[in-house]
Amino acid sequence: MEKWRIIILWFLLLQATTLIAQDPLSDQGWHLIIDDNFNIFNNSIWKKWDYKVHGSASDEEPQVYLNGNTYISNGNLVMELKREATDCPLSSGCYYNGEHMFSSGAVQSTTTFGYGYYEIYAKMDAAYKSWPAFWFWKSYSDNNTNNCWYNEIDVFEAYGNKPSFVESNVWYGFVCPITRLQLGITKHSCNYSASYHWYSIEWDYNKINWYVDHVLMRSIRNDVGNVGIHHSLFIIMNFALKPTNPSDLTNITYPHYMYVEEFRAFKLLYDCNTIVNEIPNFTSFDHKVKKSITLSSQTVLPSGSSESLRATDFVELKDGFEVPLGVSLYIDITPCVETLSNESQTENSY
Numbered sequence: 001m002e003k004w005r006i007i008i009l010w011f012l013l014l015q016a017t018t019l020i021a022q023d024p025l026s027d028q029g030w031h032l033i034i035d036d037n038f039n040i041f042n043n044s045i046w047k048k049w050d051y052k053v054h055g056s057a058s059d060e061e062p063q064v065y066l067n068g069n070t071y072i073s074n075g076n077l078v079m080e081l082k083r084e085a086t087d088c089p090l091s092s093g094c095y096y097n098g099e100h101m102f103s104s105g106a107v108q109s110t111t112t113f114g115y116g117y118y119e120i121y122a123k124m125d126a127a128y129k130s131w132p133a134f135w136f137w138k139s140y141s142d143n144n145t146n147n148c149w150y151n152e153i154d155v156f157e158a159y160g161n162k163p164s165f166v167e168s169n170v171w172y173g174f175v176c177p178i179t180r181l182q183l184g185i186t187k188h189s190c191n192y193s194a195s196y197h198w199y200s201i202e203w204d205y206n207k208i209n210w211y212v213d214h215v216l217m218r219s220i221r222n223d224v225g226n227v228g229i230h231h232s233l234f235i236i237m238n239f240a241l242k243p244t245n246p247s248d249l250t251n252i253t254y255p256h257y258m259y260v261e262e263f264r265a266f267k268l269l270y271d272c273n274t275i276v277n278e279i280p281n282f283t284s285f286d287h288k289v290k291k292s293i294t295l296s297s298q299t300v301l302p303s304g305s306s307e308s309l310r311a312t313d314f315v316e317l318k319d320g321f322e323v324p325l326g327v328s329l330y331i332d333i334t335p336c337v338e339t340l341s342n343e344s345q346t347e348n349s350y
């Protein structure tokens with residue numbers, strides 16, 4: 001009998017994982033903590049990059065990020081990439097002196113965010129060498145105590161001359177001095193310049209999932225470098241140009257825009273010491289992560305419902321438990337682990 005239960009469980013899990021299309025708004029396990037529609041620029045959530053240059057002396061990006069290139073228009077956060085000769089002296093906080101041919105916009109969250117589900121609804125112009133991105137980042141470096149780490153999750157990076165896909169990646173480093181290593185790029189089909197799309201990550205102790213329009217595109221175990229991405233991170237949206245010979249860009253028409261219509265952040269809630277035996281009423285079930293959940297024929301899924309169950313140890317579906325036609329059931333094993341606490345940040349090492 002035990003074997004039969006296990007087979008049923010695996011069958012259901014397989015169904016759940018092969019049909020993953022997660023919209024956290026309709027999943028009661030995900031609790032909305034921020035919904036920014038960009039009707040105003042919310043200074044408590046975001047700060048604009050100003051007189052900031054990205055890259056290094058060896059891979060300098062052609063644009064200077066300026067405050068004025070990021071603004072709200074028609075319910076969108078707009079980042080404007082334009083041809084504009086801009087001096088960026090060291091005294092302004094730039095890393096190196098010199099005139100840049102372009103200016104652009106970027107925002108960074110004012111605080112860091114840990115495990116959760118995060119997404120933007122965005123559209124980007126396809127411009128030669130343009131490089132819009134939505135990513136999570138933080139690094140820390142203290143050689144004296146041998147405590148160094150680099151965490152970066154790229155929800156997407158897109159390339160102007162290749163508007164049919166976006167890319168995902170993870171960058172990491174865990175030893176002093178920091179050397180960045182990458183998990184590796186995966187391409188996700190998506191006409192990012194033709195229309196708005198949802199770009200999302202689901203990030204917990206065990207895994208990182210990437211979604212485009214709430215359809216699963218990539219899933220990894222969260223153990224890059226045998227450590228994983230476990231620090232709370234800043235969220236960044238920016239419209240860059242790839243490092244290039246300036247003469248490459250002389251014949252390109254500017255400006256170009258990255259539009260972000262909405263940003264959402266969701267958290268799971270935890271009740272990890274509670275053992276659930278049967279759910280008599282899904283309407284009153286709190287959908288927090290439980291220690292374990294065991295269901296049998298006594299538990300009836302409401303017709304037409306879309307339910308999610310999360311537990312730290314196991315979800316057991318015993319003989320007689322049914323998922324009726326037209327009902328979807330999502331099951332996930334999620335440990336009760338929060339992201340690591342904040343360390344003072346080093347802003348200048350990407």
Ligand SMILES: [Ca+2]
Nearest residue numbers: 037038075261
């Ligand atoms: Ca909006």
